[in-house]
Amino acid sequence: MLTFTIRRLILAVPTLLFISLVIFLLLELAPGDPMAQVPLTVPAEVKEKMRLALGLGEPMHIRFWKWLVQFFWIEPQVLIDNIFGTSLAEGQLRVISWQTRSPVMDIVVQRIPQTLWVVGTAYVVAILIALPIGIYSAYRQYSWFDQMGTFVSMVGFSVPPFFSGVLVIVIFSVQLGWFPSIYDTTHVVDSWDAFVYQLKQMIMPVMVLALQITAQLSRFMRASMLDNLNQDYVRTARAKGLSEYVVVMVHVLRNSMIPVVTVIALGIPSIFGGAIITEQVFKVNGIGQLLIGAIQANDLPMVQTLTFIFAVLIVLFNLIADVLYGILDPRIRYD
Amino acid sequence: MTDKERFVPDEGMAPASTAVPAAGQMEELHQPPRSQWLDVWDQFKSHRGALMGGALFLLIILAVYAGPLVWDLEATKIDIRARNQGPSWAHPFGTDQLGRDMLARMMAGGATSVSVGLTAMLLALFLGSFIGVMAGFFKKLDGPLMRLTDLFLALPLLPLLLVMMLLFREPLNAAFGPEQGIFILIVISIGVTSWMPTARIVRGDVLALKEREFVMAARSIGTTNQKLITRHILPNVLSPIMVSATLGIATAIITESSLSFLGLGFPPDFPTWGRLLFDATDYLQQYPERVFWPGMAISLTVLSVNYLGDGLRDALDPRIRGR
Numbered sequence: 001m002l003t004f005t006i007r008r009l010i011l012a013v014p015t016l017l018f019i020s021l022v023i024f025l026l027l028e029l030a031p032g033d034p035m036a037q038v039p040l041t042v043p044a045e046v047k048e049k050m051r052l053a054l055g056l057g058e059p060m061h062i063r064f065w066k067w068l069v070q071f072f073w074i075e076p077q078v079l080i081d082n083i084f085g086t087s088l089a090e091g092q093l094r095v096i097s098w099q100t101r102s103p104v105m106d107i108v109v110q111r112i113p114q115t116l117w118v119v120g121t122a123y124v125v126a127i128l129i130a131l132p133i134g135i136y137s138a139y140r141q142y143s144w145f146d147q148m149g150t151f152v153s154m155v156g157f158s159v160p161p162f163f164s165g166v167l168v169i170v171i172f173s174v175q176l177g178w179f180p181s182i183y184d185t186t187h188v189v190d191s192w193d194a195f196v197y198q199l200k201q202m203i204m205p206v207m208v209l210a211l212q213i214t215a216q217l218s219r220f221m222r223a224s225m226l227d228n229l230n231q232d233y234v235r236t237a238r239a240k241g242l243s244e245y246v247v248v249m250v251h252v253l254r255n256s257m258i259p260v261v262t263v264i265a266l267g268i269p270s271i272f273g274g275a276i277i278t279e280q281v282f283k284v285n286g287i288g289q290l291l292i293g294a295i296q297a298n299d300l301p302m303v304q305t306l307t308f309i310f311a312v313l314i315v316l317f318n319l320i321a322d323v324l325y326g327i328l329d330p331r332i333r334y335d
Numbered sequence: 336m337t338d339k340e341r342f343v344p345d346e347g348m349a350p351a352s353t354a355v356p357a358a359g360q361m362e363e364l365h366q367p368p369r370s371q372w373l374d375v376w377d378q379f380k381s382h383r384g385a386l387m388g389g390a391l392f393l394l395i396i397l398a399v400y401a402g403p404l405v406w407d408l409e410a411t412k413i414d415i416r417a418r419n420q421g422p423s424w425a426h427p428f429g430t431d432q433l434g435r436d437m438l439a440r441m442m443a444g445g446a447t448s449v450s451v452g453l454t455a456m457l458l459a460l461f462l463g464s465f466i467g468v469m470a471g472f473f474k475k476l477d478g479p480l481m482r483l484t485d486l487f488l489a490l491p492l493l494p495l496l497l498v499m500m501l502l503f504r505e506p507l508n509a510a511f512g513p514e515q516g517i518f519i520l521i522v523i524s525i526g527v528t529s530w531m532p533t534a535r536i537v538r539g540d541v542l543a544l545k546e547r548e549f550v551m552a553a554r555s556i557g558t559t560n561q562k563l564i565t566r567h568i569l570p571n572v573l574s575p576i577m578v579s580a581t582l583g584i585a586t587a588i589i590t591e592s593s594l595s596f597l598g599l600g601f602p603p604d605f606p607t608w609g610r611l612l613f614d615a616t617d618y619l620q621q622y623p624e625r626v627f628w629p630g631m632a633i634s635l636t637v638l639s640v641n642y643l644g645d646g647l648r649d650a651l652d653p654r655i656r657g658r
Binding site: 015018019022023026027029154155157158159160162163166167169170174175269276277280291292295296298303306307310311314315318 | 384485486488489490491493494495497498499501502503585589592593596597599609612613616619620623626627630631633634635637638641642645
């Protein structure tokens, strides 16, 4: 198991390097000019100097190398500085956003809490709803509950978030006026009323995201339970005289959770990156919105860094899912 | 065609008694020989959701492609006097802020969205099947191609799609004109970012098929690799490919609408369902029904395709079929 993990970790390094190169080359082809926003009255030679100041004058491979050094060597040092109060990275050039002229990672750190709050809550809510639905649907296969569950998850698959989001805004904030349609990220929770307001503004985005995730997870849970319910060990457990609750909730559930846990782990990167559209609909200024803004403003270092962070998360959680699978299921041998 | 396809995969598993059926014996059997596709159809018919999904999908295709022949108002005709009208006989879905007929726009938008969905699905399917068959059939290619697949799976797709939209819009617009250019761009970018699941499934099936006796038999009589793939392997991996196809249409339509919704898809005067929805969100408070129609169209199309795929999966799985 350990050798497998180490081998995969080592394999992940070239993969990530290659991905960062792909992203870099793709951005390199960008026709957009970071100087496009500068007024026309600025003379051409000054613009050229500004371009050089952004580091655009050097050849492609040097800029890629610089980005790699900044991201993998200098940024971790900054992190250590912030945690332990040391000054390792003092005076070193960090990845600078062209939009705001401030370090990209600082902005990312500012934006992460909003995304984590909304999308993370949605993920937890979805898991809490999906697992019981999946278990009961499988236990009573083809009952009306199961049919309903199938239909609801089909709808959850099929209704895109930009429609369900707008739809709940129409119903709950335009027609009924219950919840605010825009998520206010400057809101500070310091009293009971403020907490209630926070809850109110979170309900709609969480609902929209949770519907999607629930749809997928409950299908998985159901399929996995169905695979196990007809196994011999279940019959043995029943024949031993164990109560139905113990048979289903202990024997079957523990075995069925194995694939579901890995699916949950695989979905975690989407907490950070996948909610781009939902954030856009509810005007949550999280990571997704940051990316869209950066793309529209031609802020290449920001786009490069954000996309690469998403890639790192995907690779990392793929690895975690594989390792989890091996730990939870003793039949799986990777060696 | 169908008989041949049926005969080949069953060769290895046929019981000894029926190995050499004479023509006379065949007629004495109770049931007439059935083709595989007739069995599939029988199983498919029993899945009510799939039947309804299929019918609905056909209906939607008919409406968006043949609808403009019946309802011949132009989608881009601006009639500023008749702007923001509610539903009436002249405009069943009302008109938008420039007085354009919403029904005509819905049909034009649907034609684009569905075309994008179908073409992107075909491209992804072609890429996925090609890479899957190559990786499964040729051992040397297996490692590199599967690493490539893993690499693509590790790419954050939506951000990359957005970046691609930004980068290649201008050159393609210049080369093919704004509408053709963006169509090609969207189809290609959706196609090259969604072939991976198909490739994985097809590779798995090809790996299993390669060891079967009928492939060995075909090889022993000197069938070339190319013929082996086209005549023996491909017909047998058709069912996973068909299931991926239906799911591919659904993802392609949703991706296209998401791009349009984020303002990085088709240009504003060129309606698609995602674009219509995006434009309508500005008038959300006054005219919520304008959001409803395109959103409903997208959701219904995807829902019908998903149900269709669900039924196909059941119908094409020989373990479920006939039970």
